Amino acid sequence: MAYTTIDKPSATAFNTKLYTGTRATTSITGVGFQPDFTWIKDRDNGNNQCWFDSVRGVNKVILSNATNAETTYANSLTAFNSDGYTIGSDTEGQMNVSGDAHASWNWKAGGTAVSNTDGSITSSVSANTTAGMSIVSFTGTGANATVGHGLSTAPKMIIFKNRPQAEGWIVYHQAISNTHFLTLNTSGVAVDNATMFNDTSPTSSVFSVGSNHGTNGTSHAMIAYCFADVQGYSKFSSYVGNGSSDGVFCYTGMKPSFVMIKATGLTENWWIMDSKRTPNNAVNKLLQANLSNAEVVDNANLPMDMLSNGFKTRGIDGAINSSGQTYIYMAFAEAPLVGTNNVPCTAR
Numbered sequence: 426m427a428y429t430t431i432d433k434p435s436a437t438a439f440n441t442k443l444y445t446g447t448r449a450t451t452s453i454t455g456v457g458f459q460p461d462f463t464w465i466k467d468r469d470n471g472n473n474q475c476w477f478d479s480v481r482g483v484n485k486v487i488l489s490n491a492t493n494a495e496t497t498y499a500n501s502l503t504a505f506n507s508d509g510y511t512i513g514s515d516t517e518g519q520m521n522v523s524g525d526a527h528a529s530w531n532w533k534a535g536g537t538a539v540s541n542t543d544g545s546i547t548s549s550v551s552a553n554t555t556a557g558m559s560i561v562s563f564t565g566t567g568a569n570a571t572v573g574h575g576l577s578t579a580p581k582m583i584i585f586k587n588r589p590q591a592e593g594w595i596v597y598h599q600a601i602s603n604t605h606f607l608t609l610n611t612s613g614v615a616v617d618n619a620t621m622f623n624d625t626s627p628t629s630s631v632f633s634v635g636s637n638h639g640t641n642g643t644s645h646a647m648i649a650y651c652f653a654d655v656q657g658y659s660k661f662s663s664y665v666g667n668g669s670s671d672g673v674f675c676y677t678g679m680k681p682s683f684v685m686i687k688a689t690g691l692t693e694n695w696w697i698m699d700s701k702r703t704p705n706n707a708v709n710k711l712l713q714a715n716l717s718n719a720e721v722v723d724n725a726n727l728p729m730d731m732l733s734n735g736f737k738t739r740g741i742d743g744a745i746n747s748s749g750q751t752y753i754y755m756a757f758a759e760a761p762l763v764g765t766n767n768v769p770c771t772a773r
Contacts, residue, residue, distance in 0.1 A: 430700055441531070444701065460533060478650075479505050494590055502520070528712065544630075546572050554575070561575070562648055564644060564694035565640075569635055575651075588646040601615045601689050602626075603623075603626040611714060674736075679759075679761060686698075687753055694715055738753040
């Protein structure tokens with residue numbers, strides 16, 4: 426695995442941006458780059474988890490907490506800009522609610538999508554090979570197939586959504602193998618189903634899809650968000666809980682700024698922590714990718730510490746640390762342990 430050249434993720438690859446809604450057209454700046462994928466959540470109220478990306482185009486939203494088909498909101502995210510994005514008056518009341526605190530997580534892919542013919546299905550791909558992230562658009566066939574993802578290494582995690590259909594969000598994660606999947610919009614456990622990924626792991630050029638509408642709907646527009654490990658910047662792995670407040674330490678090779686965790690064998694939510702909403706340990710402000718619920722503050726059951734080289738669970742709840750249970754996670758860096766700037770990473 427190559428070492429990252431991402432010395433400052435918040436300026437080039439990933440950044441969390443917090444803002445207060447105004448219900449007026451607003452330019453959200455300070456992201457540090459022009460994002461290709463922006464995920465927005467109202468922290469104060471039970472509004473939807475709104476996903477936007479440059480491949481599908483502005484104003485087109487899909488909701489990670491629901492099965493809804495893609496919807497066009499004319500006054501939602503109206504532009505991706507050089508240092509952030511613009512949100513409109515938000516007549517739907519989801520991502521610019523006046524006076525409400527909002528969180529947005531932003532990733533840099535590869536800008537304008539290009540055609541990719543590596544797979545049996547031609548795809549349209551915006552890929553950032555340095556950051557190990559791509560956005561892949563393709564039209565499903567309903568039959569076993571391969572799709573080019575544009576990365577130079579095999580993705581460790583892929584999130585799929587059927588855009589025109591009320592289908593669940595299908596998640597591939599290398600830690601639960603190519604035979605099983607999770608559903609991002611539910612708290613459900615990992616399920617064995619050969620029709621999702623054709624029981625085939627991604628390669629350095631393609632991922633595989635089966636006949637299921639969740640990953641390959643016949644004549645349906647599909648979108649896939651692909652993530653590969655980049656040493657010192659991102660990590661997609663798993664751990665086994667110990668049920669103790671002196672929890673499990675997970676080495677990520679970086680100081681995390683964002684961590685999302687899901688139990689694979691328990692009916693538990695997808696829990697999101699980041700260092701912007703909680704800049705000091707213990708990290709105790711949480712959102713749930715599969716729910717519209719407002720932010721949860723939990724000091725007893727769900728906190729974790731974000732350290733210079735990983736994270737450590739401190740909660741004893743089954744959501745993140747039940748004894749003997751397996752948990753998958755995705756994590757992105759606040760600061761890498763490797764690179765060229767030689768800035769030390771200190772625990773908080």
